Amino acid sequence: MGRDLHPLSLHFVMFIPTIQGQTDDEQLDEWLGLAISRGIIGTYAQTELGHGTNLKNLETTATYDPKTEEFIINSPTITSTKWWPGALGKSSNYAIVVAQLYTQGVCRGPHPFIVQLRDLETHKPLKGIRVGDIGPKFGFNSSDNGFLLFDHYRIPRNHMLMRHSKVEKDGTFIAPKHAKLGYGTMVFVRSIMTKDQATQLACAACIATRYSAIRRQGEIKEGSGEVQILDYQTQQFRVFPQLARAFAFMFAAYEIRDLYMEVTEQLNHGNTDLLPEIHALSSGLKAIVTWECAQGIEQCRMACGGHGYSLASAFPEIYAFVVGGCTYEGENIVMLLQVARFLMKAAEEVRSGKARLAAICGYLGKADSAHSRLTTWDSYSDADIVHDFEHVARKQVFRAYDALKRHQRETSPEEAWNRASVELCKASRMHVRLYLVRNFLQKVATAPDASLRAPLTDLTRLYAFDMITACQGEFMKGGFMSETQIDAVKEGIYKCLERIRPNAVSLVDSWDFDDDELHSVLGRRDGNVYPALLEWAQNSQLNRTEVLPTFKKYLGPMMKDGRSKL
């Protein structure tokens, strides 16, 4: 639930897992106990000032010197400065450093090394190390994200993590047996991220919904008093889709975690069939969920008017935290293009008649239908909805595929990819949205408590209809949906808003956020918003003194001077 990093977050999330996964047995004995007992604190230093996305061009070097049996870690340029690792600036005395391994005069690509940065007793940086905080950020300001520079800093040979690659005493490099590792971990991290992000969107939706039931402004019936702003259709249209998304994304997070378990089980039996598909799905989910959560949070914030702009609302903190997720753990556009790589392979297989598609992509091999089966919004079945999203996703995947092929006839494969990339991203988005809507419908349809299905079904409809109208052009292309059908979808939205209204507060209460977790004056469970806002304001740092020192120094003399002139 936190919206920042603890000084030991990276130690537990990255440093220890890397030791567990990438050391040989001897190294494991040397480091794991020390790390677990918190005898040292470590972080993970990979990203550099000049390179994040393109890891193979990282510039930090680790050059093996067989004479002393040491690696010389060096930062040859300013752009090679390690940049961003959490807790690197001031807290950590160790780090896993990813550097280009040079041995016997040959570059062997990026490898991980365990490096001591600060003296264990004095905590001062060791000679050859320059380390510090990178300064304030949009969010995460309790975290000392750091920079790190090496000046020909020497570490023993056995500080290279040698589970996979090895460097022998004489400098001989031994390549790893398996080239592609770590996909599973990425899937896991992204499933956690999806859940965290969905939770924060839920917090935002909870705050906005509760406050909109407290806030009264304007009249709908003259003379009958001001109404709860949650009664305005425009307010419902801002807030309720976020509520629906929060549920949809949480269900997706649970599903992808289960899939991860399944894949891990399969991997243990040497079966890698599902891995590419799950990896693509988790990348795509990460991109869609982080961005839609961020957008949704801003809608919730603005739905609370001026008070949403105060830090008392918690929205600014929620937004800054969540929107960071669009960038870290894989920039979203890069993620979408990864998904597209996978989708283009699948499209190729379908076109060449060699399709061997697993469940999530099965729709790519299905035959097209001429029309949506929608008649009225309330008779539009789960199966029909999924059918229509499949149609639109399939169309876009093959539209991107055809664009790519067309460009490939005119230019190099790389430039063709670049020229098709906006269409490719769109294909990835539709693929992920299809997954999200299908999973949401399925989870609600099979909810163990049948009494929950009616209110949740309204949310699934709102979720699906909102997406359809947001990209209605895609649904209308080729006459797949008529204008009348689009009108039926819109009617469905307005009816769902009305139906969700009486359940809205109960729905957000169902998440059972503690006031301390929510950390929002506007979102208080007891609804006692206004006295609490006034109380919160008293704690403003500026209110510690009634008259600020600046009055004596500047304002007072300025005004006195002004008055004396009259």
Added chain:
Amino acid sequence: MGRDLHPLSLHFVMFIPTIQGQTDDEQLDEWLGLAISRGIIGTYAQTELGHGTNLKNLETTATYDPKTEEFIINSPTITSTKWWPGALGKSSNYAIVVAQLYTQGVCRGPHPFIVQLRDLETHKPLKGIRVGDIGPKFGFNSSDNGFLLFDHYRIPRNHMLMRHSKVEKDGTFIAPKHAKLGYGTMVFVRSIMTKDQATQLACAACIATRYSAIRRQGEIKEGSGEVQILDYQTQQFRVFPQLARAFAFMFAAYEIRDLYMEVTEQLNHGNTDLLPEIHALSSGLKAIVTWECAQGIEQCRMACGGHGYSLASAFPEIYAFVVGGCTYEGENIVMLLQVARFLMKAAEEVRSGKARLAAICGYLGKADSAHSRLTTWDSYSDADIVHDFEHVARKQVFRAYDALKRHQRETSPEEAWNRASVELCKASRMHVRLYLVRNFLQKVATAPDASLRAPLTDLTRLYAFDMITACQGEFMKGGFMSETQIDAVKEGIYKCLERIRPNAVSLVDSWDFDDDELHSVLGRRDGNVYPALLEWAQNSQLNRTEVLPTFKKYLGPMMKDGRSKL
């Protein structure tokens, strides 16, 4: 260019203009000189904790006591606390306070009073006044936005601003001659806001474009080195539309300022014909421009990856400043609904054959065409583009109108309005977007320097095409545009991106922002980004000491303890 408020901002922007516009002659003599010489510092206190949008329900009271010839200003509830005024918390010693005027036992509605808050010499709050800072916000944190409570605080009768309404010594209330005043000022303030917002979007586009020309990441042609990220289609698609918007919005801001001058001139001759239309347009522009600027700034920020998240980029400060504009000076949804009121009147006139529409709304009276005249993107003329945007705006205005009429047959006018409100907002958006695209095309077509027309024309196309694809469904409805035509628009986008690429840096340089104004390490004119980032980081507060005091207190003992257990 600033992204915060100066302690005297409200004094000059609200306090003095209110004195100029709302005092009688005697009051003007008493207060104007004092305010202009800065002998006192004032602000404008209208919004309360419980009421912003619905001014007529403000709760602060000003009750006239004929015995002492004083008003008693009082805050009867917590929700009546004045909240948000800039410089109220600590800087101002005076305020214009808007309160419900009670005289002879009757409420006369909200009126402005000039009220002393703090002692001139000691700056301490006067007896009966409770005033302070409202605490930290998303942005504007140099400003002491304040709260203010009155406990039966007495002011002389002549502290009510009496240019329009008056209260005589015996308590007789004299109503103003003209009920609707101040529309012109609102138009003016919103034209200034539009320009400020567009300027900040331009700053963001400038930073993102320059940095994208410096940043290299990944290869398009293998072996030929890493490319400037501005060469990626996805990056262009993120950043260039923001560049186009910045120009479009600036041109709109200039146009609305000129229209304001024209209207003011007409008002001086007693002609109020244009006022409602201009007022509606300025409200709509405020809503569209603030939101699209905010969205565009976030796209620019994310296009800069992790470095965009650092305060060094200036993006967080730009975003927090601009997105506030979606809420203050009229919440955006409320603004759009105001525009819709005007549009519904215009639609009513057209349907009843009584149309007397001025230029901006003239399109509502035009006959429908069956199809767009678009064939290829590069032969799509200004006139054709405007024609098509007019078609889509007109369709949506009448769609909303018909929905409103349909609901009116079923329920009360107020509830009918509520049920149609999402459609009404959509109509307002299309109306404003038509205005923006028409004005942008016109301004570029008539640019005095013909050599600028080619690069700017690419931007007008990108701007128009991007909007068309974003709401392609609206353009496809009724077969107005075919799928082939939509494909032509999409091709136009990709071609425009290619054509803008070589001019992009020059275009953002043309705004001639000073590095100090831009205030962004990423957006430096000299492009020397990486050394400057490293230097900027050195100034982080955390870097003032090499080892933080927390090491001795917590981290050191914890690690020592951890090591001793092994």
